[in-house]
Amino acid sequence: MSLLVVGSMAFDSIKSPFGAVERVVGGSATYFSLAASYLTPVRLVSVVGKDFPREVIDMLASRSIDTKGLKIAGGETFRWKGYYEYDLNTAHTVKTELNVFRDFAPVLPKEYRNSPYVFLGNIDPRLQMDILSQVRGPRLVALDTMNYWIENSPAPLREAIGKVDIVIFNESEIREISGEYNLVKAARTVRGWGPSRIVIKRGEYGVLHLSDGTMFAAPGYPLETIFDPTGAGDSFAGGFMGYLASRGTADPTDMDYRLATMYGSAIASYTVEAFSTERLQNLSTEDIAERVDAFRALTEFRV
Amino acid sequence: MSLLVVGSMAFDSIKSPFGAVERVVGGSATYFSLAASYLTPVRLVSVVGKDFPREVIDMLASRSIDTKGLKIAGGETFRWKGYYEYDLNTAHTVKTELNVFRDFAPVLPKEYRNSPYVFLGNIDPRLQMDILSQVRGPRLVALDTMNYWIENSPAPLREAIGKVDIVIFNESEIREISGEYNLVKAARTVRGWGPSRIVIKRGEYGVLHLSDGTMFAAPGYPLETIFDPTGAGDSFAGGFMGYLASRGTADPTDMDYRLATMYGSAIASYTVEAFSTERLQNLSTEDIAERVDAFRALTEFRV
Numbered sequence: 001m002s003l004l005v006v007g008s009m010a011f012d013s014i015k016s017p018f019g020a021v022e023r024v025v026g027g028s029a030t031y032f033s034l035a036a037s038y039l040t041p042v043r044l045v046s047v048v049g050k051d052f053p054r055e056v057i058d059m060l061a062s063r064s065i066d067t068k069g070l071k072i073a074g075g076e077t078f079r080w081k082g083y084y085e086y087d088l089n090t091a092h093t094v095k096t097e098l099n100v101f102r103d104f105a106p107v108l109p110k111e112y113r114n115s116p117y118v119f120l121g122n123i124d125p126r127l128q129m130d131i132l133s134q135v136r137g138p139r140l141v142a143l144d145t146m147n148y149w150i151e152n153s154p155a156p157l158r159e160a161i162g163k164v165d166i167v168i169f170n171e172s173e174i175r176e177i178s179g180e181y182n183l184v185k186a187a188r189t190v191r192g193w194g195p196s197r198i199v200i201k202r203g204e205y206g207v208l209h210l211s212d213g214t215m216f217a218a219p220g221y222p223l224e225t226i227f228d229p230t231g232a233g234d235s236f237a238g239g240f241m242g243y244l245a246s247r248g249t250a251d252p253t254d255m256d257y258r259l260a261t262m263y264g265s266a267i268a269s270y271t272v273e274a275f276s277t278e279r280l281q282n283l284s285t286e287d288i289a290e291r292v293d294a295f296r297a298l299t300e301f302r303v
Numbered sequence: 304m305s306l307l308v309v310g311s312m313a314f315d316s317i318k319s320p321f322g323a324v325e326r327v328v329g330g331s332a333t334y335f336s337l338a339a340s341y342l343t344p345v346r347l348v349s350v351v352g353k354d355f356p357r358e359v360i361d362m363l364a365s366r367s368i369d370t371k372g373l374k375i376a377g378g379e380t381f382r383w384k385g386y387y388e389y390d391l392n393t394a395h396t397v398k399t400e401l402n403v404f405r406d407f408a409p410v411l412p413k414e415y416r417n418s419p420y421v422f423l424g425n426i427d428p429r430l431q432m433d434i435l436s437q438v439r440g441p442r443l444v445a446l447d448t449m450n451y452w453i454e455n456s457p458a459p460l461r462e463a464i465g466k467v468d469i470v471i472f473n474e475s476e477i478r479e480i481s482g483e484y485n486l487v488k489a490a491r492t493v494r495g496w497g498p499s500r501i502v503i504k505r506g507e508y509g510v511l512h513l514s515d516g517t518m519f520a521a522p523g524y525p526l527e528t529i530f531d532p533t534g535a536g537d538s539f540a541g542g543f544m545g546y547l548a549s550r551g552t553a554d555p556t557d558m559d560y561r562l563a564t565m566y567g568s569a570i571a572s573y574t575v576e577a578f579s580t581e582r583l584q585n586l587s588t589e590d591i592a593e594r595v596d597a598f599r600a601l602t603e604f605r606v
Contacts, residue, residue: 017484086484181320181389184527205508208525217522217601222511224487258604292606298520299602301561303595 007121035238310424338541
């Protein structure tokens, strides 16, 4: 079933201990859409400038990604410049240029308004709420955010969180927003604001999933070659929501959520094997199934 | 089957964000022995001073722990003073007083020399080798170490590692000794020196187990209450080796190693719920089985 995503599309300049790239295609909605497109039809809502390569938009549209909601504005595409040290879990931002993203105020195409699954990528929480209000009775809504909004727009962010089913954080974000260091307590605090499920991303340590009465922990896949962690979290979210949308139920089971977590983890584990979307956009469904199976082999035990 | 452990017994003074204790019983061999004693008979080799409480030795001896190899020397017991900040994964040492441990040069009791399972706790690698040379044809030998020996006795440590089957490291230790940041590569480097299996402890993120052709990852158990991580690693090692010794085979299967990892993780998850050995020494086999089962529920998924 259709999965609506709103988020950024960008040019990234990245340095990691394993190389550097200038002005490559990035952005949360880009990674998310590509990852989800292996599992379900995607409806993309974002904005780029006239400098954004037409062939990338064509590449997205050639998959199961509807680009009707992608606005091409006058001006330059959003840019992010950052670097990683050996600890690939922490991205250091050098520069952010909002450009066309500054005036981003999307009106959803009519066909998007019945989207049953919605992912509100990391943007201004006021925009997240505005977009959500344009969707009629979605089955499942997830929200991502970042420390910038936690620090600068705490009240709107908390209001937005109150309107969704699932929030995706990294460890430092949920600690900051909840004021609780312990993750079990932090997740309970945020669940108290409305969402029934919290997904905590822990970089190479994997994912911790907390909801009422059940917890699920998935490790990161121990890779020998990690070039660039950019987009890992968004790829994870895309695989996670893509799997849930592919199931099509309004009330996924605990096992649906677990498998969604593993599909997200599998796809993200490929994303980091190359810079930009190079590896992510060249996967096969067999690659993904193989990695999900490798995760099973990595974690299973029988008493 | 019998499991020989050599390591420290100590008085610890610890501060964590959740409280502070002065001069409580600690030491790697203490935690290890208690943890392993739930699963297999233990033979303890260590040294304490006359100031060490007799009732603690009696408590150990009242379990399946043979204390014939525990020397009570003139002088004071080894002391460690340290603290933890909110990041409970990192212990900060304030002071170490070796005391009776300075002249520790154990001669194994005759009955210990046929021990089929051996754990060489974190002590001078020359001593680890000396003790190992006193054991006749052990089935399985594991070694623990720390950054102090990696930095100050690299050649003897590497020689000791060459004589064992399993090495237990934390992440920073294996990175330091191998010169490789990537854990998959680091483990391969150390396996090149002799051991067939590497177990990497990652604090609250769990354990990563690497050997030829197989990997196993177990998360830490998401606990709401962690008082004191002291002894978690040694409790893990005790449960891990205790389980392998209880199986009694010279060549454990991959599943034996996985279950050993889960028993170690289960016992360690209790240790941190209280200061010192308070929780660890008051477990039931049902508590342990219950936590192993909770770990299964935490990690399992079916495609």
